[in-house]
Amino acid sequence: MDNPAATDATRTAFEDADIRPAAPTCPAGLIGGAAYAGASGPPLMIIEGLKRVFRAGERPAVDGVTLDVYEGELLALLGPSGCGKTTTLRMIGGFEQPDAGHIRMRGVDITDLPPEKRGIGFVFQDYALFPHLDVFENVRFGLHKLPRKEAAARVGEMLELVGLSDLAKRKPHELSGGQQQRVALARTLALAPPLVLLDEPFSNLDAAMRVETRQEVRALLKKSGSAGILVTHDQEEALALADRIVVMEAGKVCQIGTPDEIYRHPVSSFVASFIGRSNIVTGKAEGLGAETPFGRVELSKAVNGTVDLAVRPEQILLEPHEEGEAEVIGREYRGHDQLYWVRKGERRLLVISGPAEQIEVGARVNLRVCDCVVPINQDIQSLIAE
Amino acid sequence: MVGALMVLPLWYLVLRAFEADFETVMRLLARPRTVQLMLNTAALTAGVLAFSTLIALPMAWLVSRTDLVGKRVVNVLAVMPLAVPGYVMAYALIGLAGNYGFLNQTFGFALPRPQGWWGATLALTLYTFPYLYLNLRAAFTGLDQSLEESARALGCTPRQVFTRVTLPHLMPALLAGWLVIGLYVIGDFGAVALMRYEVFSYVIYIQYSAAFDRVYASWLALILIAIALTVVWWESRLREGAHYARTGSGSGVGTRITRLGPLGQVAGWGFVSSVVIASIGLPVAVLAFWMTRGPLAASLPAVVDSFGQSLSVAVPSAMLAAMMALPIAVLAVRYPSPLSTLINRLAFIGYAVPSLAFALAFVFFSLQGVPILYQTHLLLVSVYALAFLALALGPIRSALYQARPSVEEAARALGHGPVSTFARVTLPTIRPGIIAGMVLVFVIAMKELPIAFLLAPTGFRPLSITMFSRTSEGMLLEAAPYAAAIIVFSALFVGFVLRHDKKAGG
Numbered sequence: 074m075d076n077p078a079a080t081d082a083t084r085t086a087f088e089d090a091d092i093r094p095a096a097p098t099c100p101a102g103l104i105g106g107a108a109y110a111g112a113s114g115p116p117l118m119i120i121e122g123l124k125r126v127f128r129a130g131e132r133p134a135v136d137g138v139t140l141d142v143y144e145g146e147l148l149a150l151l152g153p154s155g156c157g158k159t160t161t162l163r164m165i166g167g168f169e170q171p172d173a174g175h176i177r178m179r180g181v182d183i184t185d186l187p188p189e190k191r192g193i194g195f196v197f198q199d200y201a202l203f204p205h206l207d208v209f210e211n212v213r214f215g216l217h218k219l220p221r222k223e224a225a226a227r228v229g230e231m232l233e234l235v236g237l238s239d240l241a242k243r244k245p246h247e248l249s250g251g252q253q254q255r256v257a258l259a260r261t262l263a264l265a266p267p268l269v270l271l272d273e274p275f276s277n278l279d280a281a282m283r284v285e286t287r288q289e290v291r292a293l294l295k296k297s298g299s300a301g302i303l304v305t306h307d308q309e310e311a312l313a314l315a316d317r318i319v320v321m322e323a324g325k326v327c328q329i330g331t332p333d334e335i336y337r338h339p340v341s342s343f344v345a346s347f348i349g350r351s352n353i354v355t356g357k358a359e360g361l362g363a364e365t366p367f368g369r370v371e372l373s374k375a376v377n378g379t380v381d382l383a384v385r386p387e388q389i390l391l392e393p394h395e396e397g398e399a400e401v402i403g404r405e406y407r408g409h410d411q412l413y414w415v416r417k418g419e420r421r422l423l424v425i426s427g428p429a430e431q432i433e434v435g436a437r438v439n440l441r442v443c444d445c446v447v448p449i450n451q452d453i454q455s456l457i458a459e
Numbered sequence: 460m461v462g463a464l465m466v467l468p469l470w471y472l473v474l475r476a477f478e479a480d481f482e483t484v485m486r487l488l489a490r491p492r493t494v495q496l497m498l499n500t501a502a503l504t505a506g507v508l509a510f511s512t513l514i515a516l517p518m519a520w521l522v523s524r525t526d527l528v529g530k531r532v533v534n535v536l537a538v539m540p541l542a543v544p545g546y547v548m549a550y551a552l553i554g555l556a557g558n559y560g561f562l563n564q565t566f567g568f569a570l571p572r573p574q575g576w577w578g579a580t581l582a583l584t585l586y587t588f589p590y591l592y593l594n595l596r597a598a599f600t601g602l603d604q605s606l607e608e609s610a611r612a613l614g615c616t617p618r619q620v621f622t623r624v625t626l627p628h629l630m631p632a633l634l635a636g637w638l639v640i641g642l643y644v645i646g647d648f649g650a651v652a653l654m655r656y657e658v659f660s661y662v663i664y665i666q667y668s669a670a671f672d673r674v675y676a677s678w679l680a681l682i683l684i685a686i687a688l689t690v691v692w693w694e695s696r697l698r699e700g701a702h703y704a705r706t707g708s709g710s711g712v713g714t715r716i717t718r719l720g721p722l723g724q725v726a727g728w729g730f731v732s733s734v735v736i737a738s739i740g741l742p743v744a745v746l747a748f749w750m751t752r753g754p755l756a757a758s759l760p761a762v763v764d765s766f767g768q769s770l771s772v773a774v775p776s777a778m779l780a781a782m783m784a785l786p787i788a789v790l791a792v793r794y795p796s797p798l799s800t801l802i803n804r805l806a807f808i809g810y811a812v813p814s815l816a817f818a819l820a821f822v823f824f825s826l827q828g829v830p831i832l833y834q835t836h837l838l839l840v841s842v843y844a845l846a847f848l849a850l851a852l853g854p855i856r857s858a859l860y861q862a863r864p865s866v867e868e869a870a871r872a873l874g875h876g877p878v879s880t881f882a883r884v885t886l887p888t889i890r891p892g893i894i895a896g897m898v899l900v901f902v903i904a905m906k907e908l909p910i911a912f913l914l915a916p917t918g919f920r921p922l923s924i925t926m927f928s929r930t931s932e933g934m935l936l937e938a939a940p941y942a943a944a945i946i947v948f949s950a951l952f953v954g955f956v957l958r959h960d961k962k963a964g965g
Binding site: 166167168187188189192193194195197198199201202203204205214215217218257260261264 | 863865866868869870871872873874875876877879880883884887888890
């Protein structure tokens with residue numbers, strides 16, 4: 074369930090074969106990505122070349138991360154566990170010192186400031202509510218510089234915002250997971266920080282709560298006007314929640330873009346396989362077309378030479394034919410659609426088709442690609458071509 | 460700094476020991492008496508360990524693995540003897556016998572005054588067996604039933620199961636209990652002195668207070684420390700080899716309860732009650748007997764005064780110990796490094812080094828290093844705090860381990876600096892641990908004898924010293940109210956242990 078490459082819980086042994094495992098290489102310097110579309114004015118925060126080495130001689134946990142966040146934007150740091158996303162977040166929050174790189178907020182270099190001087194909110198994975206204080210006191214904790222009355226008024230406001238006014242006198246251990254999370258959020262938002270960092274904020278909630286809560290959290294952040302950086306390993310969560318997604322792997326940023334860009338125009342086989350699923354095939358490209366095992370396909374942008382192409386399972390159509398080029402070797406009915414595994418020569422491919430399709434395992438089929446296909450790993454490929 | 464405070468005085472002890480020339484040293488050490496002392500110490504330790512195991516093992520088994528009627532009561536009774544320190548137990552045994560003793564006066568027959576190996580072993584066993592009992596009971600409860608059942612399924616008889624499966628699994632608990640008791644016996648001074656049994660600590664005391672041969676005393680103290688450290692080393696070596704945690708991932712089934720028949724119930728209670736009569740009934744009865752012999756009211760002001768003197772040292776000791784333990788614990792838990800590990804190890808020196816030797820080291824240290832401190836309350840309080848630092852450290856450290864670092868980070872993200880975060884978040888979360896540590900040190904310091912004896916400021920007469928010197932002078936009547944005060948107070952300690960124990964178990 075936590076495997077981010079699977080959009081559903083029905084992974085089988087079939088797919089491991091030729092839904093090619095993500096190559097651990099991200100094209101260097103190719104992070105793509107437009108600025109946040111809703112941006113008004115310059116970025117709130119600019120992070121440049123952030124690096125963190127935990128043990129000398131080992132691969133850096135975070136290796137030259139560069140990104141920006143705009144006012145009011147919700148950014149997701151997405152990647153498999155161990156990709157450095159949490160370390161990046163902790164460096165932004167001031168809980169880890171970077172070995173290199175700079176963090177600037179509204180033009181001020183905050184790289185060396187202690188956490189309490191940054192004015193950045195942090196919502197912890199375990200919520201980190203103060204066990205010796207009740208809900209009201211927890212939310213008031215950061216308001217120690219305000220006069221008592223003002224602080225109390227602000228706490229009341231925040232509790233109302235998250236719908237917990239009735240539970241002000243409860244201790245943290247008397248709250249459900251979802252309630253604890255809302256307290257943690259209220260506590261952070263009470264200070265109206267320009268930026269809130271959220272570390273896997275939904276991982277401690279059960280699956281049903283998660284879907285409901287994440288839209289709530291997004292709404293609360295948008296309402297408060299704070300920008301947010303959310304760390305997650307769940308691609309579905311990132312796609313559903315974020316304005317822009319930063320895909321990370323092995324300490325590096327692979328791609329930055331809107332959910333739509335990331336899904337439809339992945340720059341590397343890693344991104345193509347980590348966000349949704351992809352059949353990665355090789356083709357000979359010439360401008361906007363390429364020769365592939367599926368015959369001639371259209372490309373989303375013009376390239377030349379040998380290219381890797383990411384073909385989404387839903388882009389492939391199956392046409393039953395007695396002497397078809399491929400054989401259906403597995404089928405999984407899922408209600409709203411069906412998964413087919415087909416074998417073409419040495420290669421196994423994943424295809425998603427509508428629920429009405431009736432093709433038995435063992436049948437021969439022809440394959441047709443019905444949409445523009447995305448060239449990936451492109452900087453390396455085009456270098457070879459030239 | 461704390462580490463230096465621990466080690467520096469011991470260095471003075473070594474210095475003092477090497478003041479004498481080689482020949483003198485050899486003459487001192489090669490005396491047959493030294494060998495005799497070693498044998499005596501070994502015999503006493505072995506005796507106490509053997510007898511306390513004989514008491515604690517069946518007791519723990521009865522409480523944790525059988526359907527003995529009234530197990531809860533037995534559990535409390537088995538821990539209660541901790542309230543009767545070794546020297547008070549010795550007092551009770553002595554007060555039992557003799558012409559004017561409890562037995563002769565009440566039942567009309569006189570026992571000879573208990574002394575020597577038997578007397579000391581008895582007194583120390585009856586006081587220390589609960590430490591072993593607590594360890595063994597936890598081990599019995601933690602032992603997975605399925606292990607024993609697998610052994611049965613593999614063809615072992617119940618007896619074989621006990622020797623081949625159960626007993627090996629109890630080894631870590633036995634070793635831990637033996638370590639506590641062994642260190643206590645090696646360092647004990649009150650009970651052996653009253654029983655006039657010549658072991659190291661007793662002779663060190665004689666040398667120091669009467670003969671005043673400081674070189675010889677230092678050498679004896681060093682040997683004593685060497686013995687104690689050998690015991691610690693030996694225990695840790697043995698424990699390294701013992702890996703008895705369950706390895707499977709399945710959850711344990713719990714413990715199997717043996718059904719005792721009616722005969723078993725009677726036998727069980729017979730065993731329990733004879734232990735209880737000896738360990739609790741006896742001191743209480745003897746004390747009650749002696750208390751009724753004299754005008755109690757007349758001695759009350761003196762007892763209250765003495766109690767106040769004990770308090771005046773125990774309270775600041777507890778606070779100082781907690782204050783020293785706090786940074787050490789924070790260092791160990793939040794900033795682990797080889798240095799913080801070393802400091803933590805050093806903190807346990809005070810626990811492992813026998814109190815008398817520890818106190819002697821501080822006598823030399825203060826006399827030579829800082830004479831102004833000698834025989835001051837400040838020195839006594841500091842030595843208590845150092846000696847019992849490990850006691851305070853334990854609960855504080857576990858409390859810190861339980862406090863999540865993210866909670867502290869959350870305070871930082873909410874705009875609180877490191878100091879404010881420590882005061883407003885860390886301290887309140889670990890307060891129960893700090894209080895527990897302080898209570899432990901406080902109660903131990905209230906009844907402590909050897910350190911007080913060597914380092915007492917002039918005119919300082921706490922409960923323990925008063926009671927001990929009266930008893931050793933044969934003034935059993937006059938000692939009784941002080942002994943009673945110690946017992947009542949120590950019962951509080953036992954209550955605390957039981958509460959803690961219950962929490963840990965639940």
